[in-house]
Each structure stands twice: as C-alpha cells, then as structure tokens.
Amino acid sequence: DAGVIQSPRHEVTEMGQEVTLRCKPISGHDYLFWYRQTMMRGLELLIYFNNNVPIDDSGMPEDRFSAKMPNASFSTLKIQPSEPRDSAVYFCASSLELPPAGEQFFGPGTRLTVL
Amino acid sequence: AQSVTQPDIHITVSEGASLELRCNYSYGATPYLFWYVQSPGQGLQLLLKYFSGDTLVQGIKGFEAEFKRSQSSFNLRKPSVHWSDAAEYFCAVSNQAGTALIFGKGTTLSVSS
Numbered sequence: 001d002a003g004v005i006q007s008p009r010h011e012v013t014e015m016g017q018e019v020t021l022r023c024k025p026i027s028g029h030d031y032l033f034w035y036r037q038t039m040m041r042g043l044e045l046l047i048y049f050n051n052n053v054p055i056d057d058s059g060m061p062e063d064r065f066s067a068k069m070p071n072a073s074f075s076t077l078k079i080q081p082s083e084p085r086d087s088a089v090y091f092c093a094s095s096l097e098l099p100p101a102g103e104q105f106f107g108p109g110t111r112l113t114v115l
Numbered sequence: 116a117q118s119v120t121q122p123d124i125h126i127t128v129s130e131g132a133s134l135e136l137r138c139n140y141s142y143g144a145t146p147y148l149f150w151y152v153q154s155p156g157q158g159l160q161l162l163l164k165y166f167s168g169d170t171l172v173q174g175i176k177g178f179e180a181e182f183k184r185s186q187s188s189f190n191l192r193k194p195s196v197h198w199s200d201a202a203e204y205f206c207a208v209s210n211q212a213g214t215a216l217i218f219g220k221g222t223t224l225s226v227s228s
Contacts (some may be wrong), residue, residue, distance in 0.1 A: 043159075045215045103161050104161070
C-alpha cells in the first residue's frame with residue numbers, strides 16, 4: 001500500500017486566498033483525521049471522519065476552515081479566506097479503528113505558508 | 116482534561132550513548148499511551164503503545180518505554196542511539212472513549228558523532 005497520500009506537499013499563498021489541501025487515506029481505513037502542527041500549539045486534531053461522516057469537528061479553529069470527505073478515498077481541508085496565522089503543517093491520518101485499538105497512519109503533511 | 120507534557124524541547128546525545136525521553140501525562144483513569152517519531156519531512160510513525168499489562172513496552176527500532184502510574188510518566192528509552200534516530204519524538208494519550216490522540220509538544224533529538 002502506498003500509505004496516506006497528501007497533496008500538495010508545499011503551498012504558498014497570499015492572505016485572503018482560498019487554500020485546498022487533499023488527502024487519500026489508506027484503502028480500507030474507516031477513519032480519517034486532520035491535524036495541524038505549529039510551533040506554538042504543537043500537533044492538534046482539527047476534525048475526524050468515520051465512514052465519510054464528520055464525527056468531531058470541535059478542533060476546527062473557525063468558520064474559515066471546512067473539511068469534506070465525499071467518498072472513502074478522498075478528503076479535503078479548505079481554508080477560505082486564508083490568513084498568515086494559518087501557516088502550519090497539516091497532516092492527514094487514517095486508521096481502521098479509533099485509538100487506542102487502531103493505529104493511526106500519517107501522511108507526509110502539507111506545509112502551508114500564508115503571506 | 117487529558118494532557119501530555121514533554122519537558123525537554125531538545126536533547127543531544129552522542130552516538131552509541133543511551134537515551135531517555137521524558138513524558139508526563141494528566142488523566143484520571145488508566146491512560147492509553149503512545150510514542151511516535153517524526154523524521155524530517157515525514158509524517159509520524161508509531162514506535163510503541165501501552166494499553167495495559169506489562170508496564171515495560173517494547174517497540175520498533177530498539178525502543179522501549181516504561182509506564183509508571185505513581186509518577187504519571189511514560190518515558191521512552193533506547194540503550195544505544197544511532198545517528199538515524201535523530202528526529203522529533205511525540206508522546207500521546209488517548210482515553211477509553213476513543214477520542215483521537217492528544218499529543219505533547221515533542222522533543223527534538225540530535226545525535227552527535
């Protein structure tokens with residue numbers, strides 16, 4: 001298996017622009033997670049899906065952030081409009097089950113820079 | 116609420132020397148604990164996990180961790196560090212309700228020759 005795939009790996013955009021991050025989970029995994037990693041706050045869970053349905057989005061910072069999972073093999077995280085404080089590395093992870101039983105497999109991340 | 120503290124932001128160890136990375140957690144019940152490693156430009160990889168039973172847990176790449184309830188700690192150890200172990204290490208906790216992982220801020224390990 002190719003593992004969790006994220007694209008793009010790097011994104012540089014200007015404040016106010018829309019940004020879309022993409023994730024392809026490992027085939028057969030029912031859970032998908034979006035995390036954000038910053039120096040100040042570390043690694044934080046933004047949202048997770050089970051069978052394509054959002055279960056917990058309490059970590060989404062504000063309405064500018066939205067996430068979708070239209071099918072079992074694809075998810076997007078969108079920021080509109082983007083702001084400099086959104087600059088971070090965004091990770092997608094997938095698992096067969098929720099923790100602790102299910103091991104989360106992480107993608108390589110998307111490094112977002114908002115100028 | 117659960118939380119994880121990794122007191123050391125950055126540690127440098129000589130190649131071949133032993134390593135211990137500290138992790139303290141805050142949680143009312145029996146925690147489920149994890150250690151992940153993140154190499155530069157890569158995602159996180161699970162090293163080991165503790166659910167119950169033997170408090171000394173063996174993981175991949177020669178790592179082990181010991182759960183000490185009295186100290187609320189789950190320290191990661193390796194007897195002999197290799198240059199390839201240079202990376203960032205994260206301790207995480209999950210509760211029995213199955214919410215997703217809560218991570219510490221991480222410890223960056225540098226290995227000197």
